[in-house]
Amino acid sequence: MIYCKKCLQPNTRPNSRFSADGICPACNYVETLKEVDWEERQQEIKQIVEFGKQHNKSGYDCIIGVSGGKDSTRQANYVKNVLGMNPLLVCLSSPPKQITQRGADNISNMIKMGFDCITINPAPITWKDLMKQSFFEYVNGFKSTELALFSSVPRLAIAYQIPLIWWGENSALQLGETSVMGKTGSDGNNLKKMNTLGGGDITWMLKNEISKNKILQYCYPSDKEMDNANLRITFLGYFWKDWSLIDNGNFSALRGLDVRNDKPEEMGEYVGVTALDEDWTPMNQMIKYLKYGFGRTTDYVNEDIRLGRMTRDEAITIIEKYDGTCSPNYIKSFCDFIEISVEKFWEIVDAGVNKNYFERIGEGKYKRLYKVGVGL
Numbered sequence: 001m002i003y004c005k006k007c008l009q010p011n012t013r014p015n016s017r018f019s020a021d022g023i024c025p026a027c028n029y030v031e032t033l034k035e036v037d038w039e040e041r042q043q044e045i046k047q048i049v050e051f052g053k054q055h056n057k058s059g060y061d062c063i064i065g066v067s068g069g070k071d072s073t074r075q076a077n078y079v080k081n082v083l084g085m086n087p088l089l090v091c092l093s094s095p096p097k098q099i100t101q102r103g104a105d106n107i108s109n110m111i112k113m114g115f116d117c118i119t120i121n122p123a124p125i126t127w128k129d130l131m132k133q134s135f136f137e138y139v140n141g142f143k144s145t146e147l148a149l150f151s152s153v154p155r156l157a158i159a160y161q162i163p164l165i166w167w168g169e170n171s172a173l174q175l176g177e178t179s180v181m182g183k184t185g186s187d188g189n190n191l192k193k194m195n196t197l198g199g200g201d202i203t204w205m206l207k208n209e210i211s212k213n214k215i216l217q218y219c220y221p222s223d224k225e226m227d228n229a230n231l232r233i234t235f236l237g238y239f240w241k242d243w244s245l246i247d248n249g250n251f252s253a254l255r256g257l258d259v260r261n262d263k264p265e266e267m268g269e270y271v272g273v274t275a276l277d278e279d280w281t282p283m284n285q286m287i288k289y290l291k292y293g294f295g296r297t298t299d300y301v302n303e304d305i306r307l308g309r310m311t312r313d314e315a316i317t318i319i320e321k322y323d324g325t326c327s328p329n330y331i332k333s334f335c336d337f338i339e340i341s342v343e344k345f346w347e348i349v350d351a352g353v354n355k356n357y358f359e360r361i362g363e364g365k366y367k368r369l370y371k372v373g374v375g376l
């Protein structure tokens, strides 16, 4: 395990490769931003807006995939008020036992600003069964739900004949997951190659007698369907000089976004503006940390380091304190939902823990074997 020389990204992120000088892809990307001709990017976005307007058949010239969180609130306002488009918001909703009141309030707050929104609600029992299967097979309870999130939106775009989808962050550039990279930095048509989506493969879901008819919202459209629909997926984050957790969080909080008030050690990070619509993301980030040696706190401090808001040393202290932490209440509530005991939960998680990085010292307790910022 090796750390980026500039930030605190270890080289364990799936589908990510450091450059020969030991720098992570995201730091290299931030470096290139200094040279960006933002005026040229404005021309590029104008062409995309034009594409949406030209191919508008239904009245809506684009879709924005939203959760009601900080990024969606800012994006929706930008697309409508700055780009002058007529977006349809599409929200994949978690089932009632998962969605928080805060999440429901945030969606209400957003649509009150004057948007049409379609909410997709996949069947809760199938959702639960797939979540359980994802957790047991991949030690990642979110594998199926992320497939639903990224598949249901293009499915709806094709059905409604809407030519353009806006997503927010390009994980190829902003996080360094290079397999997602398309023809340009704004091209999202390779999104299904994201590590957790596995190219849109759903064969693993069809075991346990779940028929394809029950998982339609989890099926990413085929390349042929995408081509026939002439569907274009675009990352809005690519066009913003100030796309960041704090900038998006501030913009949206000033417009009524309700943020988290947990303690950092309960949610595994120190900002509290992400994953507002449900409470199991901290648990999933804790598992990611035990698999790869970094969780959400690492992602956040890295952004702060790159923006010059924090030194590498300050960031190490914060990672040591909060990364990989999670409230036992969230773990318990996830276990109750997928109907397993907390003992079983830790048995499954333990099988996924990277034993080179962590030593088990008790149920749910692990000792770090590497030094943050130094590696193994």
Ligand SMILES: [Zn+2]
Pocket (backbone or CB within 6 Å): 004, 005, 006, 007, 008, 009, 023, 024, 025, 026, 027, 028
């Ligand atoms: Zn870096």
